[in-house]
Every structure is written in structure tokens, then in C-alpha cells.
Amino acid sequence: MFDSLSDRLTDTFDKLRGKGKLTEDDINVAMREIRMALLEADVNFRVVKDFVARCKQRCLTADILSSLTPAQNVVKVVLDELTELLGSSESKLTLMQNRTPNVIMLVGLQGSGKTTAAAKLAYMLKKQGRSPELAACDTHRPAAADQLETLGGEIGVPVYRGDGKDAVAIAGQAVRDAIDHLRDVVIVDTAGRLQIDELMMQEAVDIKRAVKPDQVLMVVDAMTGQDIVNVVTEFAERTDFDGVIMSKLDGDARGGGALSVRAVTGKPIKFVSMGEKPDSLEVFHPDRMAKRILGMGDVVGIIETAQANADAAAAEDAERMLREGFTMDDMLAQMRQIRKMGGVGKILGMLPGGDKALRQMGGDNTEEQMRSIESIIYSMTKEERARPKTINGMRRARIARGSGHSVQEVNQLMKQWGEMNKMMGKVRGMMGPGSNRKQQKRQLQQMMKNMGMGGGMPGGKMPF
Numbered sequence: 001m002f003d004s005l006s007d008r009l010t011d012t013f014d015k016l017r018g019k020g021k022l023t024e025d026d027i028n029v030a031m032r033e034i035r036m037a038l039l040e041a042d043v044n045f046r047v048v049k050d051f052v053a054r055c056k057q058r059c060l061t062a063d064i065l066s067s068l069t070p071a072q073n074v075v076k077v078v079l080d081e082l083t084e085l086l087g088s089s090e091s092k093l094t095l096m097q098n099r100t101p102n103v104i105m106l107v108g109l110q111g112s113g114k115t116t117a118a119a120k121l122a123y124m125l126k127k128q129g130r131s132p133e134l135a136a137c138d139t140h141r142p143a144a145a146d147q148l149e150t151l152g153g154e155i156g157v158p159v160y161r162g163d164g165k166d167a168v169a170i171a172g173q174a175v176r177d178a179i180d181h182l183r184d185v186v187i188v189d190t191a192g193r194l195q196i197d198e199l200m201m202q203e204a205v206d207i208k209r210a211v212k213p214d215q216v217l218m219v220v221d222a223m224t225g226q227d228i229v230n231v232v233t234e235f236a237e238r239t240d241f242d243g244v245i246m247s248k249l250d251g252d253a254r255g256g257g258a259l260s261v262r263a264v265t266g267k268p269i270k271f272v273s274m275g276e277k278p279d280s281l282e283v284f285h286p287d288r289m290a291k292r293i294l295g296m297g298d299v300v301g302i303i304e305t306a307q308a309n310a311d312a313a314a315a316e317d318a319e320r321m322l323r324e325g326f327t328m329d330d331m332l333a334q335m336r337q338i339r340k341m342g343g344v345g346k347i348l349g350m351l352p353g354g355d356k357a358l359r360q361m362g363g364d365n366t367e368e369q370m371r372s373i374e375s376i377i378y379s380m381t382k383e384e385r386a387r388p389k390t391i392n393g394m395r396r397a398r399i400a401r402g403s404g405h406s407v408q409e410v411n412q413l414m415k416q417w418g419e420m421n422k423m424m425g426k427v428r429g430m431m432g433p434g435s436n437r438k439q440q441k442r443q444l445q446q447m448m449k450n451m452g453m454g455g456g457m458p459g460g461k462m463p464f
Contacts, residue, residue, distance in 0.1 A: 005256075006293050008037035009078070013294075016071035024060060030074065031056045042256030044229050047085070047263045055081050079290055085259060086286035091243055091268035096214050101133070101178040101186045103211050105171075107204050107239055108219035109231060110192035113247035115144060117219045117273060118189040119151035120281035121245070125185055126157060127279075133183040134159045135174035137167040137207060138191040148189055155278050158183070167191060171207045188213065196231065201238045208239060216241040217270065220261060222249045228257035229264050236265045243270035246284070250274045326421040328377045328385040335370045372405060376413055379403040388417050 012033045019026060031052050038048045058064070058077045067073050095102040104121065106114045115138070122132040134152050136145035136159055145161045152159040160177050162170035171188050178186045190207060193200045208216060218241040220228060235241055246258050249272045262269060269284045377385060379402035384391050391399070391414065400407045 005037055005041040008040070009034065009294055012037070013071065013075050013078075016074055019071065022065055022070040022074070024065075027056065027059045027065075027074070031059070034078065038256065038259070041259070042226055044226055044256070044260040044264060047260050050263070051081060051085055075294065079294055082290040082293065083287045085263055086289055087262050087268045087284070088286060090283060090285050091270050092283075093270060094215060094242070095185070099214065101175060101184050102215075103175060103186045103188065103213040105188040105190065105204075105208060105211070105213040105216045106219055106245070107190055107216060107235060107241060108192055109196070109221070110141060110194055112192060112219045112221040112224075113273065114138075114192060114219045115148050115189050116151065116276075117245050117247055117271075117281070118148065118187050119155060119157070120273060120278055121217075121271070122152070122157045122185075122187050123155040123278040124281050125187075126155065130185050131183045132157050132185040132187055133174065133178045133181070135171055135186055135188045136161045136164075137170050137174075137188050139164055139167045139170070140191040140193075144189075144191070151278075167203055168206045168210050171211045175211055186211075196234050201234070204239050215243070217243050217245050218267070219245045219247055220257070222246050222258045222272075224257045226257065226260070229260055232261055232265050232267070236267060241267060243268050245269075245271045245273065245281075247273040250280075326417070328380060328388055328417065331417060331420070332374065332377055335373065372403075372409070373413060375403040376400075376405055376410055388414065388421075 012030055016022065016026065016030055034055065035048055035052045038051065039045060043051075055078055058081075059074050064070055064073045064077070093104075095104075106118055106121075108114050118134055122134055125132045134148055134157055136148045138144035138148075145159075145164055149159045149161065158181070160170070160174040162173050164170075167190065174186050174188065178184075188207065188211065190204055191200060216239055218232065218235050218239075220232060224231065232244070244261055244267055246261070246269050249258065258269070261267070269286070271281050272284045272289075274280050274282055376399060379399045380391070384395065384399075396407055396410045396414070400410045403410075
């Protein structure tokens with residue numbers, strides 16, 4: 001979403017880096033370009049005005065202008081101010097320990113993504129060991145309860161529908177149902193409208209008064225633009241929400257609304273939705289988002305994603321590889337891990353300059369490449385996958401025909417496998433036959449992580 005803004009800011013900083021020393025005029029030109037970039041990204045003009053003024057004031061200090069690396073200091077100033085604009089620090093979901101069930105209420109306009117956000121939040125809490133229940137309190141939108149029930153069924157979370165008429169009554173009944181069935185969190189999905197009206201706002205106020213939620217979260221469509229300011233201001237006054245779930249942040253809009261919410265309402269962004277899948281809801285880290293907007297990547301996020309998707313069977317894999325070496329089935333396992341992390345495009349986007357590199361390459365086509373690799377490997381026999389060295393010329397021709405690919409593509413895959421297996425052999429040789437077996441396993445597991453067995457292809461390369 002922030003691609004255009006990121007490119008504009010990066011270009012501005014590149015111009016500064018080309019200067020050995022900065023003058024006040026240089027700073028003024030840079031601030032003018034930053035102002036234009038933010039306005040074109042649809043950031044609220046008052047927010048832009050205050051942001052640029054703070055940056056300019058800090059950049060014009062003697063410490064910045066007379067330093068040995070003034071351009072780097074300007075970048076740091078903008079990074080600090082952008083992080084502060086987005087929320088300074090992570091704002092966690094606050095649930096009460098002495099209350100069961102905790103109640104989370106979602107509010108927002110129709111089409112903002114409340115229903116899907118409710119299901120994604122339930123899925124996240126379920127993965128954390130909670131026992132959530134969804135309450136279908138949108139009695140105005142046709143089939144809203146059906147949609148929530150379908151989403152709940154996909155993630156294994158029960159949905160309370162009630163009579164489908166009185167939203168306030170359904171919310172209260174859902175809380176009692178959760179108590180009866182020992183559910184510790186109730187997520188209330190409320191109704192929205194195409195625009196703010198008194199009926200919608202009053203219903204939200206009545207539900208809040210009836211169930212006394214521990215957290216009220218407003219779901220905001222990141223593609224709304226400047227109008228987002230009026231929407232969040234009205235909801236903040238009437239429902240006094242605790243935080244924001246920013247949906248559709250993977251869209252192609254300018255994204256300025258997302259940068260305006262915190263400054264306008266003072267309410268933190270708690271979660272962002274980066275896709276359609278149930279696991280696409282992520283905790284919002286202002287500092288990491290600021291770095292990504294400035295083209296610095298989010299390496300910490302990559303590490304955390306890899307750790308969260310670490311396979312519990314890694315120890316068994318390490319033991320087997322010590323005995324048998326690297327197989328084609330291991331290569332398939334790598335690609336499954338990549339998909340768990342959101343795909344190569346997501347990983348690359350979290351690297352410094354990765355978003356720009358991905359666009360220059362014409363987008364992420366690695367999923368298609370992985371499907372090609374899978375079709376080749378699945379065209380091998382079970383024995384061939386376990387012992388790739390047995391695959392001679394005649395077998396390669398058969399595999400190529402069976403997978404619908406050329407012999408050259410099969411050869412490329414075999415070459416990549418050979419490099420990986422050779423690396424594994426070197427590790428086994430370095431360990432030595434007399435070394436401690438448990439130590440060997442630990443070393444190999446660490447090497448597997450470094451290579452990408454918990455998140456990526458070794459060397460970052462695809463066979464073709």
C-alpha cells in the first residue's frame with residue numbers, strides 16, 4: 001500500500017546522501033518533497049503540516065547540519081517522527097484476567113471488513129490458547145450472520161446468532177452462552193452503514209452499555225483515504241474505542257488514512273490485516289512499519305515469522321539427515337515452510353529495499369515457480385525422491401514428460417539439489433564421527449535454520 005510513498009521518500013533521501021554537507025536550503029527542499037509525498041499519499045493535511053514542521057525543526061539544529069553524516073541524521077529524524085506518528089510503541093490487546101469471558105466489541109462502517117476481522121481475531125486468540133466465541137450482532141446486513149458462521153466454521157470457532165433481530169439482546173445472550181460453554185472470549189461483530197448515521201451509532205452505544213466490553217476496536221479500511229478522519233473522529237466521540245484494526249493494508253491504494261488515524265484520534269493501531277487468510281491478522285509494530293515505509297525493511301519480523309512457523313518435526317529431520325542426507329522430500333518441506341510464512345513475496349517485502357526490488361522484477365512469480373518444482377518432484381517415484389542420485393538421463397526424460405516440463409528444467413532442479421546435498425555433506429564431515437550425537441543434531445538444526453529450512457530456500461535461490 002505504501003509503495004509510492006516509500007519510493008518518493010527514498011528518492012528524497014538519496015538526493016541528500018549525494019551531498020557532503022547540508023545547508024538550510026537543502027533541508028527546505030527535502031521537507032517540501034516529503035510534504036508533497038505525504039499529501040499525494042492522502043495523509044490528512046493537518047497531520048502533514050505538523051509532521052513536516054517537527055521534522056524541519058529537528059533537522060535545522062546545529063548537531064544535524066554540522067555532523068559528519070548529515071543525510072543519515074535527517075533520515076533518522078524522519079524515521080523517529082514517522083514512528084511517533086504511527087504510535088511510538090506496540091499497543092497490545094488488553095484482556096482482564098479476573099473476568100470470564102472477556103468481551104471484545106468491533107465497530108466500523110459497512111465494508112470496512114469487520115466480519116472478517118472478527119474471524120481473524122478469533123483465530124489469533126485460538127492459536128494463543130484461548131477459547132473464543134463469535135457473536136453475530138449485525139442484524140441489518142443481509143446474510144451477515146451466515147458469513148460469520150461460515151468463517152467461524154472454517155477456523156473451528158462457534159458462532160452465536162440468537163433470533164437475528166435484536167442486536168443488543170444477542171450480544172447479552174452470547175456472553176451468557178459463552179459462560180455456559182466455558183468460553184473465555186466473546187467477539188461481538190456489530191452492524192455498519194455505508195455512512196455514519198444515528199441509528200448505527202446508538203445501537204453500538206447500546207451494545208457497549210449492555211455487555212461492558214473489555215476492548216472496543218474500530219475496524220478501518222486502509223483504502224478509505226482522507227475521509228477516514230471524519231469517520232474515526234465520530235466513532236471516537238460516541239463509542240470511545242480503545243484501538244484500531246487496520247484492514248486491507250495489502251491493497252493498492254495510497255494508504256494515507258492509516259498514517260492519519262493515530263494523530264487524529266490518539267487511539268493506537270493494534271492490528272493490521274495483510275491478506276484474506278485467517279492468519280493474515282498481525283500485531284501492529286509502529287517502528288517496523290515506519291522502517292518499511294522508508295525502505296529499511298523488517299528483518300525482525302522475518303525472524304519472528306520463521307520462529308512462529310518452526311516445524312516441531314525439525315529434530316527428527318535433523319536426525320534423519322545425519323543418516324541419509326538431503327532428499328527431494330526435504331525440498332518440498334522447504335516450500336511448505338515458505339508458504340506458511342506468507343510466500344516469498346512477503347518475505348522479500350520485509351527486507352531492506354525488498355518492496356522496490358519486487359516491483360522492479362515485475363511482481364512475485366515465485367509461487368508459480370514453486371508449483372513447477374512441485375510438479376517435477378511429484379513426477380518422481382518414492383525411491384527417486386529419497387535417493388535423487390539414482391535419477392539418470394532416462395529417468396530425467398521420463399520425469400520431464402510426466403511433469404510437463406523440459407529436461408533442462410529437471411536438470412536445473414537436480415543441480416540445485418546437488419548443491420544443497422553437498423552442503424549437508426560438508427556439515428556432516430565437519431562434525432566428525434566421534435562428536436557427540438546430541439551436539440550434532442543441535443548443530444544441524446541450527447544450520448537448517450540458517451539455510452532456510454524454517455523459512456526460505458538456501459541461498460535465496462529458486463531452481464528456475
